[in-house]
Amino acid sequence: MGSPKHVILVPFPAQGHILPLVYLARKLAAQGLSVTIINIDSIHENLTRTWKHIEHQDIRLESIPMRLKAPKGFGADNLNDATAFMDAICDLEEALAALLEITKLSHHVSCVISDFYHLSAPLAAARAGIPSVCFWSGAAAWASIHYSHSSLAAAGLSPLEDSDTSKLVSNLPGLKPFRAEYLPSYYRKEFYEKNGGEKYLSLSLRRVEIDSCILANSIYELEPQVFDAMQQFVTGKFVSVGPLFPLKGGGASEMEASLRPESRGSLEWLDNQAPNSVLYVSFGSVASLTRAEMEELTQGLEASQKQFLMVASRDLAPEVDESFFREFGERLSRSGAGMLVSWVPQLAVLQHGSVGGFLTHCGWNSTLESMSHGVPMLGWPCHSDQNTNCKFILEDQGIGMELRDKTRTGISMAIRSLMASEEMRSRASHIERAAREAASENGSSYKKLHAFVHSIK
Structure with missing residues (x-):
């Protein structure tokens, strides 16, 4: 038998984005994969104080330096200048690519799975010659909206004027028409223009061309029409794997990674x-x-x-x-x-x-x-x-x-x-x-994650 497949997970530096990737790491390790989680240095230092190693799970924690320190992750104060934080994320490409190259010397790395908002991770993976996988941390409905950016821009809804919030948004994959007030808040003109909305939306949408797969932290049975529509939109790459956290009785106390x-x-x-x-x-x-x-x-x-x-x-x-x-x-x-x-x-x-x-x-x-x-x-x-x-x-x-x-x-x-x-x-x-059914053995999310594990080389 050869050595186990090795995957690298790169979370976006925020409490709500780190947790689901930690849960994904546990799921992958439980299926026999070797996993490395790479956080920014200030979060890594915080996380290692409370990290719990689970027997028979090969999960390692690594870090790269980021010029902004955020031991508790992206917070409310960062919303006032999201551009500075996102620029710091983009600046991680060089350090991340170097760490991936070092990791390759001792492991055959099957893929890098990174949070959708970690814009430097897929670029670093490409530089290191490692397949990139996107982790979509939200609902499929949000993905349908986000991936339809060009349609929204053509309809004059990106950026969104306050006077246009009552306008109807239609023809988005898998979604019934809805009022523009329900678009994610980063489409609002004031936030969009202040925080480089066009730049970061364009960078994030480039991931469709780079990533071999999109693992969505949602449940197919919750949003079937959207998942089916997204399959056509990103050609069979959008798959449901949620919920990843342990359900009641599943040992939640052993899975925490609080900052x-x-x-x-x-x-x-x-x-x-x-x-x-x-x-x-x-x-x-x-x-x-x-x-x-x-x-x-x-x-x-x-x-x-x-x-x-x-x-x-x-x-x-x-x-x-x-x-x-x-x-x-x-x-x-x-x-x-x-x-x-x-x-x-x-x-x-x-x-x-x-x-x-x-x-x-x-x-x-x-x-x-x-x-x-x-x-x-x-x-x-x-x-x-x-x-x-x-x-x-x-x-x-x-x-x-x-x-x-x-x-x-x-x-x-x-x-x-x-x-x-x-x-x-x-x-x-x-x-x-x-x-519960989706996450259980032979459930939709369980089978799709299992198929993903067996598809990587």
């Missing part, structure tokens, strides 16, 4: 709550709320009279001082209305039987984790593809609704409606079963 300290006390608190009684509230690692929004949100949560577990700190609301969070937390402790923490092991929280709803920013990881565990959602999209996910997944799939009235009264009413909706809970349970 922030997690509160285990939140799980103990959940243990003492009634089934389906708790609203989980989290906006991920990149979103930012104003002081006014935070005040309305906290007041609305308390007014809802529903138990809640909230993840929040100054990273989420830079305008709010520490005393606001301290006083809010103390008030919750006295009243018993909920619990405030700075970070949690989210997958374990969403798997917990006491969690009955999720107020979320609609980031794809959160959306996929929530529906894969039968938890209906209340969407508060903030940026990127989050409004797209809210439309095509929460609302179109009937497993949630968008929070449009962000006053304390609107928030409290929406929370009560979400927590009381048996219809959304039933639909979310249906999606949960579909996710």
Whole structure:
């Protein structure tokens, strides 16, 4: 027998992009592949402090230097100057190509699998003579929109003027016509022009010519029309492999790769709550709320009279001082209305039987984790593809609704409606079963990932 196939994974430096590639690494290693994960140096140093080696899995961690330091990954502060961060990513090509060449001396590298937004990775792989594979970290619906950039530009919707958000977007692969307000936020003219939208969209779309395959972290049964349409759009290369994270009972605690300290006390608190009684509230690692929004949100949560577990700190609301969070937390402790923490092991929280709803920013990881565990959602999209996910997944799939009235009264009413909706809970349970079947042996995602492993040389 020869040595095992070796694959290299290159995540985009952000918490929400590193996690799914770590889960992919675990899946590939479980099938006998040797895996190397290459992060930027500041994230590598952070990750190695908590990394858990699993017996019989050959996964190694390597790093390359990046001039910008981001030990917690791309954050809300980077949204103000995304160009600088993306330029730093593009500048990694030389260092990454050099590391790939060194790795080739001791391993036969079958391919480099890199996050769609890591624009230098496929170029570095090509320089090293290694096949490149794209990891699409979001929904297929978002991919349909992103790969249709030329059509959107021809229709005058890229960049998107605020006055054009009510226009109808049609003829995109696998998608029914929808209003332009649901296009990813990076199409909005102000952000697009400030952050080099044309440049980075063009660079990202070049990957179609370079990558041999696109592994999509979604479920075929969730978006069948889009996956079928995308097969024609990128000629048989777009395949579903999600969900990659372990489902309930699958050892989630052994799979974590958090860049922030997690509160285990939140799980103990959940243990003492009634089934389906708790609203989980989290906006991920990149979103930012104003002081006014935070005040309305906290007041609305308390007014809802529903138990809640909230993840929040100054990273989420830079305008709010520490005393606001301290006083809010103390008030919750006295009243018993909920619990405030700075970070949690989210997958374990969403798997917990006491969690009955999720107020979320609609980031794809959160959306996929929530529906894969039968938890209906209340969407508060903030940026990127989050409004797209809210439309095509929460609302179109009937497993949630968008929070449009962000006053304390609107928030409290929406929370009560979400927590009381048996219809959304039933639909979310249906999606949960579909996710479990897709990831199980002989399920659609399992078989496609298995076929991918056997196709690489």
